[in-house]
Amino acid sequence: MPIYLYIDHGSVVHRLNPTVKVFALFVMFWSVYWVDHPLALLPLGALMIVLAQLTGAWPNFYRLRWLFILLIFFTTLAWMVFYRKGPALIDTPIIHLSRASLTFGLGRGLKLAELLATSVLFLSTTKVEEFTAGLARIGVPYRVGFAITLAFRLAPLFIDSALTVVQAQSLRGYDFNRGGPLERVKRYVPVVVPVFMGALRKANNMAMALEARGFGMSAMPTSYIDFPIRPRDRVAYALLIGLAAIYFLIYWTGYGSISAK
Amino acid sequence: MKPRGPHQALAAPDAREAPGAIGVAVEQGTAHPAAALDDVTFTYAGGDRAALSHVTFALGAGEMIGVMGASGAGKSTLVKCLNRIVPAFEDGAFSGVVRIGGRVLGDERVCDAAPIVGMVFQDFEAQLFSTNAAHEIAFAMEQVGMPREEIAARIAPALAAVGLIGFDDRDPTSLSGGEKQRLAIAAVLALRPAVVALDEPTTDLDPEGKAEVFALIRRMRSDGLSLVVIEHEAEELRGCDRIVILREGEIIVHGAPAEVMTRLDLLEDCGVHPPDLNRVLSLLGIAAHAASIDEAEALIRARYTNLPARGASIDSGGAPALADPLAAPTDDRASAPPIVAVRDLSFAYPYGPRVLDGVSLTIAAGEFVAIIGQNGSGKTTLAKHLVGLLAPAAGTIMIDGRDRAALRPAETAATVGYVFQNPDHQIFAATVADEVAFGPRNFGLDAAEIARRSDEVLRAVNLDTLGDRDPFLLSKGERQRLAVASVLALRPRMLILDEPTTGLDYREQRRMMALVGDLNRAGIAIVMITHTPWLVAEYARRVVLMRHGRVTFDGAVRTFLARDDLLAGSSFRAPEATALGRRFGVVALGPAELAAWIKGRA
Numbered sequence: 079m080p081i082y083l084y085i086d087h088g089s090v091v092h093r094l095n096p097t098v099k100v101f102a103l104f105v106m107f108w109s110v111y112w113v114d115h116p117l118a119l120l121p122l123g124a125l126m127i128v129l130a131q132l133t134g135a136w137p138n139f140y141r142l143r144w145l146f147i148l149l150i151f152f153t154t155l156a157w158m159v160f161y162r163k164g165p166a167l168i169d170t171p172i173i174h175l176s177r178a179s180l181t182f183g184l185g186r187g188l189k190l191a192e193l194l195a196t197s198v199l200f201l202s203t204t205k206v207e208e209f210t211a212g213l214a215r216i217g218v219p220y221r222v223g224f225a226i227t228l229a230f231r232l233a234p235l236f237i238d239s240a241l242t243v244v245q246a247q248s249l250r251g252y253d254f255n256r257g258g259p260l261e262r263v264k265r266y267v268p269v270v271v272p273v274f275m276g277a278l279r280k281a282n283n284m285a286m287a288l289e290a291r292g293f294g295m296s297a298m299p300t301s302y303i304d305f306p307i308r309p310r311d312r313v314a315y316a317l318l319i320g321l322a323a324i325y326f327l328i329y330w331t332g333y334g335s336i337s338a339k
Numbered sequence: 340m341k342p343r344g345p346h347q348a349l350a351a352p353d354a355r356e357a358p359g360a361i362g363v364a365v366e367q368g369t370a371h372p373a374a375a376l377d378d379v380t381f382t383y384a385g386g387d388r389a390a391l392s393h394v395t396f397a398l399g400a401g402e403m404i405g406v407m408g409a410s411g412a413g414k415s416t417l418v419k420c421l422n423r424i425v426p427a428f429e430d431g432a433f434s435g436v437v438r439i440g441g442r443v444l445g446d447e448r449v450c451d452a453a454p455i456v457g458m459v460f461q462d463f464e465a466q467l468f469s470t471n472a473a474h475e476i477a478f479a480m481e482q483v484g485m486p487r488e489e490i491a492a493r494i495a496p497a498l499a500a501v502g503l504i505g506f507d508d509r510d511p512t513s514l515s516g517g518e519k520q521r522l523a524i525a526a527v528l529a530l531r532p533a534v535v536a537l538d539e540p541t542t543d544l545d546p547e548g549k550a551e552v553f554a555l556i557r558r559m560r561s562d563g564l565s566l567v568v569i570e571h572e573a574e575e576l577r578g579c580d581r582i583v584i585l586r587e588g589e590i591i592v593h594g595a596p597a598e599v600m601t602r603l604d605l606l607e608d609c610g611v612h613p614p615d616l617n618r619v620l621s622l623l624g625i626a627a628h629a630a631s632i633d634e635a636e637a638l639i640r641a642r643y644t645n646l647p648a649r650g651a652s653i654d655s656g657g658a659p660a661l662a663d664p665l666a667a668p669t670d671d672r673a674s675a676p677p678i679v680a681v682r683d684l685s686f687a688y689p690y691g692p693r694v695l696d697g698v699s700l701t702i703a704a705g706e707f708v709a710i711i712g713q714n715g716s717g718k719t720t721l722a723k724h725l726v727g728l729l730a731p732a733a734g735t736i737m738i739d740g741r742d743r744a745a746l747r748p749a750e751t752a753a754t755v756g757y758v759f760q761n762p763d764h765q766i767f768a769a770t771v772a773d774e775v776a777f778g779p780r781n782f783g784l785d786a787a788e789i790a791r792r793s794d795e796v797l798r799a800v801n802l803d804t805l806g807d808r809d810p811f812l813l814s815k816g817e818r819q820r821l822a823v824a825s826v827l828a829l830r831p832r833m834l835i836l837d838e839p840t841t842g843l844d845y846r847e848q849r850r851m852m853a854l855v856g857d858l859n860r861a862g863i864a865i866v867m868i869t870h871t872p873w874l875v876a877e878y879a880r881r882v883v884l885m886r887h888g889r890v891t892f893d894g895a896v897r898t899f900l901a902r903d904d905l906l907a908g909s910s911f912r913a914p915e916a917t918a919l920g921r922r923f924g925v926v927a928l929g930p931a932e933l934a935a936w937i938k939g940r941a
Contacts, residue, residue: 084470086510137689140690206469206470207470207474228468231468235464243764243765245723245759246757246764247765248728248749249726249728249748249749249751249757249826250765250777250778250781250825251752251778252749252777252781253749253781267767270767271767272766272767275811276761276763279763280464280465283465284465284466284468286419286424286428286460287458287460288468289448289449289453290422290457290458291479291526292450292453292454292482292483293450293478294448295448295484296483299481299484300485300486300487300490301481302474302477302490302491303474303477
C-alpha cells in the first residue's frame with residue numbers, strides 16, 4: 079500500500095508549476111474561508127470533484143472516505159448543539175434542530191471537508207520536492223520549506239508505525255474502546271509511548287542521514303528540477319485570481335453568509 | 340571533478356573519472372591512507388565505559404576493511420567518526436585524530452564531510468527522502484551546490500552503477516529492500532566520495548537483496564573505492580583486504596580474512612557468525628582457510644578420498660538420497676488436529692494487487708514451520724490473517740476448529756501469539772515485569788495468576804533478574820526476548836515470530852533461537868517468518884515457500900534444500916554447509932552434521 083498521497087497521473091494539474099499549485103492551495107483555502115452557506119460552498123465542491131477526476135486522485139479520496147463522512151456528519155451534528163437559532167423543528171436540552179442550525183452545521187462540515195479535499199488534491203498532484211521548490215519560490219527559507227515538506231514525508235511513516243503498534247497491543251488483548259472519553263484517551267498510552275520512542279529514533283536516524291548527504295552545507299541549495307513558468311501556468315494564475323475575486327465578492331455582497339438567506 | 344559547494348576545503352582530492360566507474364578512485368600518488376583514526380576514544384554522555392577506546396586504524400587507498408563485533412562493541416561509533424557524526428552528532432567525550440586523505444577533520448560539520456566520505460546506514464527507510472529515484476540521487480548534489488546540468492549528468496551513471504537503470508521515476512517506497520539500499524548507495528556515490536562506509540547495509544534484506552548489495556560492494560571495491568563495511572556474517576566479508584574485530588570499544592583482532600576467519604572460538608566469542616566452511620574444516624581437523632565452496636571441497640577431498648563424486652547421490656528429480664540417514668526427511672507433522680487450518684485464502688489491499696492467492700495450509704501442535712520467500716511474497720500478510728489482523732477477501736481460516744471470522748483478535752491471541760519484527764512496536768511499560776503483565780491483565784486474570792505467569796515467562800526467556808529494569812534500557816536482544824515473553828504470558832499454543840533475529844548479533848541470535856527451540860520442545864507450535872538461511876536449516880523442520888502470494892512448496896526442510904529448482908526461484912540461498920554437502924551428494928543442515936557425516940564415511 080503506498081504511504082504517500084502523490085499519484086503520478088501526469089495530468090495538466092500535475093504539470094503546473096509548483097508555485098502555481100501552492101498559490102492554488104492558498105486560493106482554495108481563501109475561497110472556502112469567506113463563505114458559510116452550503117449553496118455557496120457547493121460550486122467549490124463541484125470543482126474539486128472535477129479536479130479529482132482530472133488528476134486521478136480518487137484512490138486517495140477512497141482511502142480517506144470515512145474521514146470525510148465523519149467530518150461532515152459530526153460537524154453538522156455538533157452545530158445542532160451549539161447553534162441554537164431559528165424556529166426549532168426538534169428542541170431538546172442538547173439538540174436544537176432548526177433549518178438554520180442544519181444549514182450552518184452542514185456549511186461548517188462542508189467547509190472542513192473542502193479544506194481537507196483541497197489538501198488531498200494538492201498532495202495527490204504535487205511531489206514533496208515540488209512543494210519545497212514552490213515554497214522557496216515564494217520566499218520561504220529553504221530549511222523551513224524542507225522541514226514542512228519533511229513533515230509530509232514522515233507523517234505516513236508515523237501513521238504506519240502507529241497502526242502496527244495498535245495491532246501489536248490489540249493482540250495482547252488490549253481494548254482501546256473501553257471506558258468514557260477521558261479513559262479512552264488514557265488507554266492510548268500503550269500506543270503513544272512506542273510511537274513516540276520510534277519517532278525519536280527515526281528522526282535521529284534521518285537527521286544523521288540528511289547531514290551525511292550534505293544537508294545544511296548551503297543555505298540555498300541548487301535544484302535539479304527546473305520550473306519555468308509556461309503559458310498554462312499563466313492561465314492557471316488568471317483563473318485562480320478570478321476565483322479568489324468571485325468568492326471575495328460573494329462574501330462582500332453577503333450572499334455567502336447564512337444570515338443573508 | 341570536484342563538487343562546487345560552498346565548502347571547498349573538504350572537497351575530494353583530484354579524482355579519476357571514468358564513464359560507468361563507481362565513485363571517485365584512489366588518491367593517486369599519495370602516501371596518505373584514505374582514512375585513518377589515530378588513538379580515538381569516545382565515551383557517550385552517560386555511558387559507563389568508552390564506546391571506542393584508543394582505536395588506531397587506517398584504511399588504505401582502494402582498500403576494503405570489514406568491521407565485525409557484538410552489538411555494542413563500537414562498530415557504528417567507529418565508522419561514524421569518519422564523517423564526524425561522532426562527535427558532532429552524539430553527545431560525549433571525544434579525543435584523538437581523524438584524517439581523511441591526510442587532512443585532519445577538526446571542527447567541520449557532518450555535512451561538510453559529505454563530498455569526501457559517503458555513509459550508508461542500516462535503516463534504508465530513514466535515508467530515502469524523495470518521491471522518485473532521480474530526486475533521491477540529486478539530493479546530495481543539490482546540497483553541495485552543484486549546477487543543475489552536472490546533477491542531471493550524474494544521475495544516470497549513478498543508477499547504472501547500482502544496477503537500477505530506468506528507475507529514475509520510481510517511487511523509492513515501491514522498491515524492494517535490496518533496491519532501496521542500492522538506491523541509497525547510488526545517492527551517496529553520486530558525490531563521488533573517496534571513502535564509503537556502510538553500516539550493516541544488509542541487515543533488513545532478504546537473501547536476494549543481500550546478494551545484490553554485496554555484489555555491488557565488490558564492484559565498488561574493484562572500481563577503486565576505499566570501503567569500510569560493518570557486517571555480522573563473516574562469510575560475507577571474505578573478499579575484504581582486512582578484517583577488524585572490536586570488543587567493548589577496542590580492536591582485538593586485525594588481519595587478513597584467512598587469518599581471522601580460522602579463529603572460530605574468538606569469532607563466536609565476539610558475537611560474529613563464523614563462516615560455515617571454516618567450521619566444517621575445523622571440525623574435520625583441517626587447519627586451513629577456504630575462501631570458497633570450491634576450495635573447501637578440494638581441501639576435504641584431499642583429506643577424505645572416499646567421498647562420493649559431486650552430485651552422485653542426488654537423483655535427477657532433485658530428491659535427496661533416502662538411503663542416507665542424513666537425507667531422510669525430518670518433516671514430523673503430527674497427526675494431532677490442526678491449530679490453524681487455512682483454505683483457499685486470497686487477499687488484496689484496496690487498489691493494490693492480490694497479495695495472497697489461494698493459500699491453503701494447516702499447522703498442528705508441536706510443529707516448527709519456517710515461512711520463507713521474497714519481500715512482498717505475502718508472508719507477513721498471511722501471518723496477520725492467522726491472528727485476525729486482516730480479513731480474507733476469500734477463503735476460510737479455522738483456529739482450533741472455530742471460524743476465525745467469528746473471533747476478535749484478542750480472542751485469537753489466546754491460541755495464536757504474534758511477535759512483531761520490531762519489539763519496540765509493543766514495549767511501553769515502565770518495567771520489564773509490567774510489560775509482561777500487560778497481556779494477562781487485559782484478559783482479566785487475578786494478580787496472583789499474573790505474577791505466576793510473569794515469573795514463569797521471564798524465567799523462560801532468561802530475564803527473571805531484570806524484572807524491575809526499564810525495558811528501554813535493555814539491549815535489542817533482551818527487548819526481543821521481552822517481546823516474546825509478553826506474548827507467551829497469554830500461553831498461546833502457537834507462536835508466530837516475524838523475523839525474530841533481525842538486528843541481533845550472532846550470540847543474541849543463538850540465545851533467541853535456543854529459547855524458541857525450548858518453547859517448541861515444550862509443545863508450542865512455532866511459525867517463523869525469516870530470511871536467514873541457517874535459521875531455517877538448523878531450527879525449522881518444515882518450510883512453506885511463498886511466491887507472488889502463493890504457496891509454491893510446503894514440506895520438509897531437507898527436501899526443500901535438495902531442490903535446486905525451488906532454491907533458484909525462491910530468493911533463498913542454502914547455507915554454505917548445505918551447499919558444500921551437496922557437492923558430496925548429501926543434504927546437511929549445518930556444519931556439525933556435515934562434518935559428522937564426512938567423518939562417518941572415512
